[in-house]
Amino acid sequence: MEALHPDIERVLFDKEHIASIVERMGAEITRDYQGKDLVLIAVLRGAVVFMGDLMRAIDLPLAIDFMAVSSYGDRAKSSGIVRIVKDLDMDIKGRDVLIVEDVLDSGLTLNYLMKNLASRHPASLEVATFLWKDVAGKQAAVDPKYVGTHCPDAFVVGYGLDFAERYRNLPYIGVLKPEVYS
Ligand code: IMP
Numbered sequence: 001m002e003a004l005h006p007d008i009e010r011v012l013f014d015k016e017h018i019a020s021i022v023e024r025m026g027a028e029i030t031r032d033y034q035g036k037d038l039v040l041i042a043v044l045r046g047a048v049v050f051m052g053d054l055m056r057a058i059d060l061p062l063a064i065d066f067m068a069v070s071s072y073g074d075r076a077k078s079s080g081i082v083r084i085v086k087d088l089d090m091d092i093k094g095r096d097v098l099i100v101e102d103v104l105d106s107g108l109t110l111n112y113l114m115k116n117l118a119s120r121h122p123a124s125l126e127v128a129t130f131l132w133k134d135v136a137g138k139q140a141a142v143d144p145k146y147v148g149t150h151c152p153d154a155f156v157v158g159y160g161l162d163f164a165e166r167y168r169n170l171p172y173i174g175v176l177k178p179e180v181y182s
């Protein structure tokens with residue numbers, strides 16, 4: 001096993017565990033999207049690692065596109081403000097859109113994105129999120145069709161997830177030591 005990064009308190013999902021989850025999700029999507037016009041939309045930047053793995057686990061013709069929204073800044077708490085920093089290059093009208101997200105936390109980002117993308121009249125619009133955080137308190141109404149795994153209400157990094165743009169390249173998902181961000 002590789003050495004644990006000194007800023008990580010504990011590992012929640014290791015490389016092998018992540019790979020098995022992605023395989024399962026890819027198989028579910030492959031089964032459900034036969035004959036459809038699938039477009040995967042990843043939310044930059046956190047979802048790029050999951051997107052790269054998930055798209056290769058889906059055995060269907062598909063297109064990919066990216067959006068960037070900002071809601072966090074460099075802090076560990078959601079501001080509630082979501083703005084589009086980079087829009088899609090593709091017209092999604094009449095296509096089967098699947099939003100690929102790294103983590104559903106407050107739900108503010110996905111809630112906003114769902115409304116925004118729905119207004120462009122895709123044939124269907126669903127969400128695949130790798131992590132679904134069991135948050136204490138309020139979570140905006142989002143009902144992801146595909147969920148990798150639930151995760152505790154802690155600040156996690158790795159597998160695309162960052163704190164202040166760091167740790168995205170860790171091959172596992174771990175809980176960041178609180179002293180790193182407080
Ligand atoms: P939400 O809008 O609160 O659901 O959060 C959406 C975005 O916040 C995610 O796509 C992540 O980029 C970021 N985020 C939420 N929780 C975490 C975390 O624990 N670690 C790193 N980023 C997070």
Ligand code: MG
Nearest residue numbers: 043046047102
């Ligand atoms: Mg993200």
